[in-house]
Amino acid sequence: MAAPMVERGEDAFRTLFKFYRRKHPPPDLSNVLDFSKGIVCDKVLSTNLEVSAVSDGEASRAGLRPVRDWRAFGLQGCPGFIFIANPFLRGSQPHWLRRCLKTYTQKPNVCNLDMHMSPNETDDIWGKSADTLRRVPCGKKEPKTLLEKLRWVTLGYHYNWNTKTYSPEHHTPFPADLQRLSGLVAAAAGFPGFNAEAGILNYYRFDSSLGIHVDESELDLSRPLLSFCFGQSAIFLLGGPRREDPPTAMYMHSGDVMVMSGQSRLLYHAVPRILQDPPPPCSLGTSLSRGQGSPERGVSGEGGVDGEDWAVCSRYIQSSRVNMTVRQVLGPGQSFPGVPKGSAPDAEGGGEGGGQKRRRSSSGGTESSDT
Numbered sequence: 001m002a003a004p005m006v007e008r009g010e011d012a013f014r015t016l017f018k019f020y021r022r023k024h025p026p027p028d029l030s031n032v033l034d035f036s037k038g039i040v041c042d043k044v045l046s047t048n049l050e051v052s053a054v055s056d057g058e059a060s061r062a063g064l065r066p067v068r069d070w071r072a073f074g075l076q077g078c079p080g081f082i083f084i085a086n087p088f089l090r091g092s093q094p095h096w097l098r099r100c101l102k103t104y105t106q107k108p109n110v111c112n113l114d115m116h117m118s119p120n121e122t123d124d125i126w127g128k129s130a131d132t133l134r135r136v137p138c139g140k141k142e143p144k145t146l147l148e149k150l151r152w153v154t155l156g157y158h159y160n161w162n163t164k165t166y167s168p169e170h171h172t173p174f175p176a177d178l179q180r181l182s183g184l185v186a187a188a189a190g191f192p193g194f195n196a197e198a199g200i201l202n203y204y205r206f207d208s209s210l211g212i213h214v215d216e217s218e219l220d221l222s223r224p225l226l227s228f229c230f231g232q233s234a235i236f237l238l239g240g241p242r243r244e245d246p247p248t249a250m251y252m253h254s255g256d257v258m259v260m261s262g263q264s265r266l267l268y269h270a271v272p273r274i275l276q277d278p279p280p281p282c283s284l285g286t287s288l289s290r291g292q293g294s295p296e297r298g299v300s301g302e303g304g305v306d307g308e309d310w311a312v313c314s315r316y317i318q319s320s321r322v323n324m325t326v327r328q329v330l331g332p333g334q335s336f337p338g339v340p341k342g343s344a345p346d347a348e349g350g351g352e353g354g355g356q357k358r359r360r361s362s363s364g365g366t367e368s369s370d371t
């Protein structure tokens with residue numbers, strides 16, 4: 001069945017969300033835009049980047065190709081929306097994926113499991129899951145590991161899913177490497193001086209989705225929102241400024257990056273589906289693999305992902321998708337209401353000191369039918 005005709009009407013977004021989420025019969029994906037194929041229709045526009053804003057060396061140290069080689073697109077009717085089709089160097093996605101699974105899951109970062117488990121139980125999610133993930137063959141029924149139960153992690157200014165706010169009291173250092181990566185992508189997109197202050201990492205399984213929402217909790221909405229995806233492909237729906245506006249459906253493949261800025265910063269969006277069999281070209285098989293036989297491209301001197309860690313990452317990602325959204329919360333010189341200027345905590349985070357429905361419930365994050 002073809003995608004339903006979307007009308008400007010109350011339920012246009014909801015109708016398409018349900019259409020793409022449906023399992024039986026599987027939805028017709030022929031209307032889903034695939035930026036990895038380039039400019040395939042007049043809705044897709046080419047976008048110029050600030051090629052000289054990022055040196056090749058800086059890009060390479062963050063695991064990115066030279067900016068002149070990035071393929072960036074815009075969308076008719078969505079000014080400020082930039083889709084960058086996998087700008088990562090071959091072999092650098094495993095590095096970032098391992099950061100999402102092994103490092104950013106550590107305290108003092110906050111995750112959904114903290115809502116109903118003791119700090120002791122959630123203090124080493126990777127360590128408590130790795131052996132099982134390495135050992136148990138795919139398809140074998142075993143109790144879920146903590147990594148498989150993980151739905152979201154927050155970084156920097158920790159998003160409060162209940163009040164939908166950030167606060168100066170709940171802040172921990174933002175990971176310096178992710179801050180650098182975000183600064184480079186933002187600069188290439190025309191936003192020099194981007195200061196990554198908050199991150200929401202979403203961990204999706206095949207039955208997860210992220211409900212229709214708009215990200216408006218940041219105090220300075222003139223700064224872009226960046227989104228990085230790893231793992232299984234997903235369908236992303238980008239709507240309009242009103243909740244009921246009909247959305248455009250697009251694939252997000254592993255390595256793809258989105259920048260939501262300008263008018264598109266406040267567009268409604270959702271992730272109705274994670275795809276089990278990504279359509280070709282499947283970026284998982286090529287760009288996310290460590291590239292057998294080829295030298296590993298390390299990032300910032302981190303070196304490659306060793307075999308033991310890769311066994312865990314690759315097993316996990318066979319049935320998962322990880323998305324990082326990075327936000328600047330405060331504008332330059334801005335402070336939280338009631339907090340005198342200059343008293344905000346250090347958001348730079350010199351080290352690693354270190355919530356789908358985004359119908360955000362108390363536990364927030366992605367929703368899946370098994371939680």
Ligand SMILES: O=C(O)CCC(=O)C(=O)O
Pocket residue numbers: 200202210215227229236252269271323325358
């Ligand atoms: O997973 C995605 O691609 C979207 C995530 C998102 O919209 C969010 O975290 O606000």
Ligand SMILES: [Fe+2]
Pocket residue numbers: 213214215269325
């Ligand atoms: Fe969002």
